[in-house]
Amino acid sequence: MSLGNVKVLLFDTFGTVADWRGSIARMGERAAREKGVEGVDWDAFARAWRAGYRPGMARVISGERPWTSVDVIHRERLEEILPEFGMDGVFSEAEKTDMNLFWHRLDPWPDSVPGLLRLKQKFLIGPLSNGSLILLSAMAKRAGIPWDFVFSSDTFKAFKRDPAVYLGAIALLGLEPGEVMMTAAHNDDLEAARSHGMRTAYINRPYEYGPDQTKDFQADEDWDVITDTITGVADAIGA
Amino acid sequence: MSLGNVKVLLFDTFGTVADWRGSIARMGERAAREKGVEGVDWDAFARAWRAGYRPGMARVISGERPWTSVDVIHRERLEEILPEFGMDGVFSEAEKTDMNLFWHRLDPWPDSVPGLLRLKQKFLIGPLSNGSLILLSAMAKRAGIPWDFVFSSDTFKAFKRDPAVYLGAIALLGLEPGEVMMTAAHNDDLEAARSHGMRTAYINRPYEYGPDQTKDFQADEDWDVITDTITGVADAIGA
Numbered sequence: 001m002s003l004g005n006v007k008v009l010l011f012d013t014f015g016t017v018a019d020w021r022g023s024i025a026r027m028g029e030r031a032a033r034e035k036g037v038e039g040v041d042w043d044a045f046a047r048a049w050r051a052g053y054r055p056g057m058a059r060v061i062s063g064e065r066p067w068t069s070v071d072v073i074h075r076e077r078l079e080e081i082l083p084e085f086g087m088d089g090v091f092s093e094a095e096k097t098d099m100n101l102f103w104h105r106l107d108p109w110p111d112s113v114p115g116l117l118r119l120k121q122k123f124l125i126g127p128l129s130n131g132s133l134i135l136l137s138a139m140a141k142r143a144g145i146p147w148d149f150v151f152s153s154d155t156f157k158a159f160k161r162d163p164a165v166y167l168g169a170i171a172l173l174g175l176e177p178g179e180v181m182m183t184a185a186h187n188d189d190l191e192a193a194r195s196h197g198m199r200t201a202y203i204n205r206p207y208e209y210g211p212d213q214t215k216d217f218q219a220d221e222d223w224d225v226i227t228d229t230i231t232g233v234a235d236a237i238g239a
Numbered sequence: 240m241s242l243g244n245v246k247v248l249l250f251d252t253f254g255t256v257a258d259w260r261g262s263i264a265r266m267g268e269r270a271a272r273e274k275g276v277e278g279v280d281w282d283a284f285a286r287a288w289r290a291g292y293r294p295g296m297a298r299v300i301s302g303e304r305p306w307t308s309v310d311v312i313h314r315e316r317l318e319e320i321l322p323e324f325g326m327d328g329v330f331s332e333a334e335k336t337d338m339n340l341f342w343h344r345l346d347p348w349p350d351s352v353p354g355l356l357r358l359k360q361k362f363l364i365g366p367l368s369n370g371s372l373i374l375l376s377a378m379a380k381r382a383g384i385p386w387d388f389v390f391s392s393d394t395f396k397a398f399k400r401d402p403a404v405y406l407g408a409i410a411l412l413g414l415e416p417g418e419v420m421m422t423a424a425h426n427d428d429l430e431a432a433r434s435h436g437m438r439t440a441y442i443n444r445p446y447e448y449g450p451d452q453t454k455d456f457q458a459d460e461d462w463d464v465i466t467d468t469i470t471g472v473a474d475a476i477g478a
Contacts, residue, residue: 069413071413120380124373124376124377124380126376132413133388133411133412133413134363134412134413134414136388137363137365137387137388138363140387141359141363141387147387147388148376148379148380148386148389149372149375149376149386149388149389150387150388150389152411154410154411154413155394155411171393172372172391172393172394173372173373174308174310174371174372174373174393175373
């Protein structure tokens with residue numbers, strides 16, 4: 001299958017470009033040290049925080065709740081888990097507001113920025129993420145992620161795997177579906193992208209969820225590109 | 240009026256960041272030389288091409304026509320003016336398709352990239368333009384315009400000065416209107432932005448339209464910043 005007509009590469013962000021688990025754990029540890037809080041498993045905290053994400057989105061996807069940004073979903077989940085981890089009342093409102101911005105300051109995987117800088121020479125690149133616009137823009141700015149544009153869930157008022165996200169991105173780009181490649185560490189994201197005619201690149205990130213990881217240890221289908229890193233995507237498509 | 244809480248700067252693009260008239264004229268002259276076409280006033284051609292823009296948008300704004308990207312409006316106008324300038328049948332379909340991409344390859348004014356690089360250190364920056372997403376992304380990539388994100392008319396399926404564009408941008412950013420500053424060389428763009436609570440910066444670009452310029456030779460209101468360049472905006476707001 002020729003990939004010669006691909007013009008734009010879209011990227012899932014959480015897990016594919018950014019290491020949310022390691023980043024949140026590190027920032028939590030730092031915040032705890034400053035407050036003199038000890039004994040919290042911040043890796044577990046990061047995973048618990050993230051675990052509120054899909055149920056939070058699900059209520060929006062089902063229509064039970066009107067459009068809600070992930071920033072709001074993150075904040076609500078934070079309020080739930082602080083007591084679960086024995087930190088009820090430890091952090092002030094202002095500190096919790098700042099903690100919620102941990103998600104705006106995620107670190108990329110080591111291969112992400114080098115790979116994206118290469119891909120940017122040849123293609124337009126942007127995220128197609130469930131993050132909010134300001135989250136994705138702020139994260140990119142801090143980490144030097146060189147997006148050409150930013151597509152967020154609130155661009156489309158929908159979350160992946162809703163077809164509105166993929167079809168909306170293709171329409172905004174003004175391209176044919178086969179001119180756009182979706183890159184993700186999640187097989188179901190690529191399955192949705194392929195169902196709409198997009199090209200697909202799978203990046204294996206078997207450490208994304210740590211002990212909670214139950215899937216995406218390998219490519220489940222014959223994606224157009226299958227690799228372990230974003231630099232590997234650049235290698236595969238000649239960038 | 241304190242500008243200390245401004246977090247994001249949005250920019251009109253055609254005329255404010257990019258010199259469309261000079262750019263189109265230069266690219267037209269080059270294309271003509273390659274075809275052996277002589278005697279065309281390419282500055283007038285650029286202005287005539289641009290003159291189809293507002294009427295083209297007006298039909299969409301009025302609802303007479305469904306949502307139409309500026310790339311389509313540009314192409315339709317190109318077909319109208321080629322015969323008017325004595326070039327009926329001179330260019331092939333492929334060449335006209337490429338000419339339409341002149342608008343994706345506009346050069347910035349000399350102060351634009353230096354000013355934006357300074358502003359990017361302190362603020363999130365992005366266009367709020369009637370251009371299409373791929374036009375704005377391609378232009379930025381070619382010219383080194385360092386946007387953090389791209390808002391286009393097709394993000395909102397509306398053209399400025401429709402309130403949906405300004406209100407849509409504020410909502411996507413998840414900020415208060417007063418945390419967002421609109422920067423433009425056009426008083427009416429700033430008037431609309433201010434009416435929605437945004438901060439305003441006026442850049443005087445008295446050569447934008449050349450002999451066709453009839454307005455925007457000066458600030459018509461007490462905009463928050465009034466200057467001649469994007470570096471002047473950076474000076475004014477401490478970036």
